[in-house]
Amino acid sequence: MSTEPSSRPAALVTGGAIRLGRAIALALAGAGYDIVVHYGRSSEAAEATATEIRALGVQCHLAPLDLADVTAIPDYMAAVHAAMPNLRVLVNSASAYTQATIANTTAAIFDQQFQVNLRAPFFLTQAFAAQVEQGSVINIIDNKLAFNQYEYAAYLLAKKTLVEFTRMAALEFAPRITVNGVAPGVVLPAGTRSPEYVAWRIQGIPLHRQGTTDDITGAILYLLGSRFITGQVLTVDGGEGLTNIGQNAAQFDQDKV
Template sequence: MPTPAALVTGGATRLGRHFAEALADKGFDIALHVNSSRGEAEEVATVIRRKGRECEILPCDFLNDSPETLIQRATARFPGLNVLLNSASAYEPAPIAQTNLAMLETQFRVNMFTPLLLTRHFAEVVERGQIINIIDNKVAYHQYPYAAYLLSKKSLADMTRMAALEFAPRLRINGIAPGVVLPASQRTSDYVQWRIEGIPADHQGSPAHLVQALYYLLDNDFVVGQVLFVDGGESINLVGRHSENYPGC
């Protein structure tokens, strides 16, 4: 039997890198999708090969290239492909009043349309397997300053549930919605601390928390169509306004 393999989109940087290396630790060979981060991808591939696993870097520009070709190349290189992890993401903040068509097209194409098409083509060639979509705990909110990004991620969460129904039991499809784990480099320490103050767990998350979630979804075959929020409870911290917290009392 061929060695199990996983295709990780956006696997060269940030959370995608942690997921790719964690899957290698789990015994998977890795088809490592990359767009522009070729140098970082070479570093990740070296790490994975040192773990005793095979790794193939597969360039693909989701704004111009067909997702079908990525699945074809991944299965040609790794006949044991049985996991698809959609981690690639496009992010450009703007409220609706400042959102244009190009911003919508870019973020929806990378964050929603491509995972959907990858799911379709993965289902055409894989007999049994799993798909895990990396979403965002912001889907619990209506934060209009991130309109195009957040709407695309909300759509991805719904697509995860819909696809789970369509392709079960042959494919098991779930999602992970990270919270404050790897803040963007432009975020100040004061901003991160302010975010932590809104987290019931009272601390920032780490990539290890997300790897634990990944392993849980991989191993538990009775979890289907779920979006697992790994955010210290931040997304449920919505008490709302009522008579007992009204400052005029």
């Protein structure tokens, strides 16, 4: 990383090496933020993303952490702040996404889903608020919070609780820090999803299209641009959350058999 002092604000994006997290990191870099890319195992992808970010003319620092290691978070955030003294934004995008009904959820699945999807954003937000005087937190949630899709029981309960945490943290850390959420719909389906599956999901979306990463990053930049919005979750899903259809992979598989 360049040691040249920067006057730009900086943003930490968890899960920033790949997929949606990468798109968020690049969009914030394009908007003039220096970036800290958090990653877990995707070290090569993180290096590639950092190269793309630096090509946009901002600084990029790579900061790996296993988000299951909650005790490491205070020192981790202090190191991030030391590397980027103008740290102003935390985007909690990293997530674990395991399909399991209540009946099939083991204690290990439950713990992992809550560790990554709720406990890590909770303690990262706590540590961020301890480090910075003013700033913004964006929690990436999921439009499935509109449904009770028990096929993703622990994942969805963790994300639903993340919504309540977003509201609670917005109150506790006001007026210094705004805390908001963005709930994406179908944007980047897992690589294992077939084109038929994606087409089937799109049938259930009132605006009849798949979202783009720009749809999500635009919402994030909008929320970051306001000092009068806090404790809100902006759903960006083409209206899917309004329908109560809530189509998902488990139902698709059932349809086929």
